[in-house]
Amino acid sequence: MSVSRRWWWLAALGLVVSGCRTTGSAARADGQGTPPKQEIQFDAVTVTADLELDKLNDEELFAGGTSAFAANDFKQAARYFGRLADFHPDSQHRRAALYNAGLAHQRLKEWEEAWHRFSELADPAKGTGDALDASFRVAETQYHLERYDEAVELLGVIANRQDLPVNKRLEAQVQQGICQLEAGRSEEAEKTLRKSISTYEGLADKDEVDDYFPAQAHFFIGEIYRLHYDDVKLDPAKGSDKLAEDLNYKAELLLSAQGHYLRSIRVGNGYWATAAGAQIGALYENLYQHMVNSPAPSELDAAEAQVYRQELRKKIRVLLTKSISIYERTLETAERIGSQSAFVDRTRESLAKVKALLLADAEGEPDADSHPAPPATDAKPHS
Template sequence: MSGTWRRWVWVGVVGLMGLAGCRTTGSGTRPEAAEPVTRHEVEFEPVTVTGDLELERLNAEELFAGGTSAFAAEDFKQAARYFGRLADFHPDSGHRRQALYNAGLAHQRLKEWEEAYQRFSELADAATGQGEALDAAFRLAETQYHLERFEEAAAQLQVLAGRPDLPPGRRVEAQVQLGICQLEAGQREKAEDSLRRAVSDYEEMADKDLVDKYFPAQAHFFVGEIYRLNYEDVRLDPLKGSDTLAKDLNYKAELLLSAQGHYLRSIRVGNGYWATASGTQIGAMYENMYSQMVNSPAPPELDGEEAVIYRQELRKKIRVLLTKSINVYERTLEAAERIGSQNAFVDRTRESLRKVKELLLADAEADPEAAPPPAPASKPHS
């Protein structure tokens, strides 16, 4: 699926975690020269290269304190330097595991996914790990996701999701993220099964407060995404004839309504972030349906008069789609304002609302019988 806007799907604990990370090592080889060359060798006293001369004079306690201070100040580049130096050059320090993990966190904040992956990979134990080893396993899957190693991330999360000893919230988290990675890997059926299982596990819980609402809302959202992708796969081609076009249009509408149903379920869970995202996607689907219908030529078997009638009826349906899109966008913005949400989805919704209102106004001006754009809703909507 097109995933350029879905790089925010992972949620993680933000801040300095007093946990563990991993050590990285590197090696390289130099290719042999193609032809023998004459070298003049000059000998110098041996020099030990430490990699970061500025931090060489600091001991483990000083490095850990410096890394902690830099992370607290959100200077993640410095934090990664201090923690990395401690981890790599003070293997016997009692702070080493904490430094390793925190170095991975700092690299994550910098979106240095390969470096973060290297730090977490040594500690991660998806099968039996506890504490920092368990947290590192979740972090490792996250870095694999961002590195677009979706199948590797899915394999890691499959193990985590299958562990009966994990707290309910962590199992649901692993199951949801497993579904997302499967979806990114192009495995829609597996993804839907994983996401629905996460929702089912959540619904069966006697105490739902054990799970952050972020995850079941995210699961519903991405089930909606699967139906949206199926919706986009259906192409409206008038050249196939009016009967086929009607069937395709009805099927496409069914997929739109199915996607909308899952987005609405996501909204009802009550997480503000995914509620805003879901409202945005619903409005965008109506807008997309409008675009496809308005740019679709009449079926070729229709004569002149029939084609005119076809276009008139199509305009009525298009007007309904625009109106629905406006209503959804307005409700989404109202909800975002009530909860104080401000993110990329809110900005996108405002711009889409403006554009759709302009389209409806242009349609009304072109057709005197068209109804004017609806006024903003005066009451809050659930």
């Protein structure tokens, strides 16, 4: 942290310094050659950790921090703004310096330091302007610090404020639901996210709200069902009836997750539309991996197992075809809106992989008793 700190140095016997005071006499005290006792006293010294900035006033510090931030030198920006905030409490720039220092630490992913700066400004219950913005930033730093319950509580305060515009309340509610999900409280998260969507759907003028937040809410409800999907394990050792039951249930959860991802896409926000499309494709790819790597139920004889694998391959081809279609549509959407994100890169890799798998199947590779060879992309399946 670029906050200047103070140390009070205590004198130690035997240190050699200039300007010390001594008491006693140079004469021998006992006539036996024993030197007299001496008392050494030091004045308290304040030492600052950043002497280079010590000579700058608040205007110069603010100008230096602003220049560094504009140049993306966030380490220097945090240093200048932090110095101003700590050593110039009466400066007209102090509040801006606190906020900007928090932003600089945030860009550096120094979450604890960012939290410290934003916390001094934040007022989730009554704040407006930078006090409200800082409250959202505090919640974001708590999220990254995995203090989910604290973030949930803070965001709940903002979401319940009737004096705020609906866009701010909706933003707080969606972020609250995400933090509940990260805290392992999926049922609460789903209720909170559905409530935010109901608020959005009930608006006469949806332009009051940034489409980012309802799209994000639909996406994370999809994530809740994807997590439920992941929890269902396909175990052939339990027998064909149980395997079929679990497979059907897993497919139902896939369709539920897909439904919410599609709703996210329909909201029309480019970022979340791309992310949702990537997740749908990944779900089909994941189900394919489960099915192709699952051995036949143990109670089937050789002939029955052969039929089982043939039927399974038909379903696998359908899954691969669906996955390709969704990946291609996702990339078309991303290209149309000019979106560039990790989701877009992952979608391109996954599309190449799934096409290679489908081509191998069409050429008769793998056969009924083997698994498909990995594609040249070396991309790993998404869970």
